[in-house]
Amino acid sequence: MSIDVANESGVTTVDEERLSRLARYVLDAMRVHPLAELSVVLVDEEPMADLHVRWMDEPGPTDVLSFPMDELRPGGPGRTSEPGVLGDVIICPQVAERQAEKAGHSTEAEIDLLCTHGILHLLGYDHAEPEEHKEMFGLQGEILASWRESEADRTAAGGEDGR
Numbered sequence: 001m002s003i004d005v006a007n008e009s010g011v012t013t014v015d016e017e018r019l020s021r022l023a024r025y026v027l028d029a030m031r032v033h034p035l036a037e038l039s040v041v042l043v044d045e046e047p048m049a050d051l052h053v054r055w056m057d058e059p060g061p062t063d064v065l066s067f068p069m070d071e072l073r074p075g076g077p078g079r080t081s082e083p084g085v086l087g088d089v090i091i092c093p094q095v096a097e098r099q100a101e102k103a104g105h106s107t108e109a110e111i112d113l114l115c116t117h118g119i120l121h122l123l124g125y126d127h128a129e130p131e132e133h134k135e136m137f138g139l140q141g142e143i144l145a146s147w148r149e150s151e152a153d154r155t156a157a158g159g160e161d162g163r
Helices: 016-029 045-056 093-103 107-122 130-156
Strands: 002-007 037-042 064-068 085-091
Touching: 002 016, 016 037, 016 107, 016 130, 037 107, 045 064, 045 093, 064 107, 085 107, 093 107, 107 130
Parallel strands: 002 037, 037 085
Antiparallel strands: 064 085
16 A cells, blocks of 8 residues: 655644554555555645635635545445556645534544544545435544544553654
């Protein structure tokens, strides 16, 4: 699996390696083919606002945008998806920081949520309708809870590098 994380935001507190592990975890949980490609890009508010206006016709910066490439879907029981280029998830850490403060959790937790949310959008999930919202946010919550548990186990097993 090829996951490229690029921090173009100037925010130095984002752990790109951890974000890459999260993206891999989400793709594995969704049974996405191991040869799939994903890009996660962190940008400042101005480029995010430009993208938001251009692609969503809405003013101002937003927290996350997803740009699918190949129409990959999650794998089903006992199978993975086809290989291909999943697409790009664009995250704005400054917006994430404000949202995290309002939600009462860390910016890191908010960026985790946004990355997971963006990947689910790339896989075809949406939340426009109540049933879609329930499914997507339920799945997002399950994946994030499992991720946090796996990271806690990883840290307990010997720190950042798992030794």
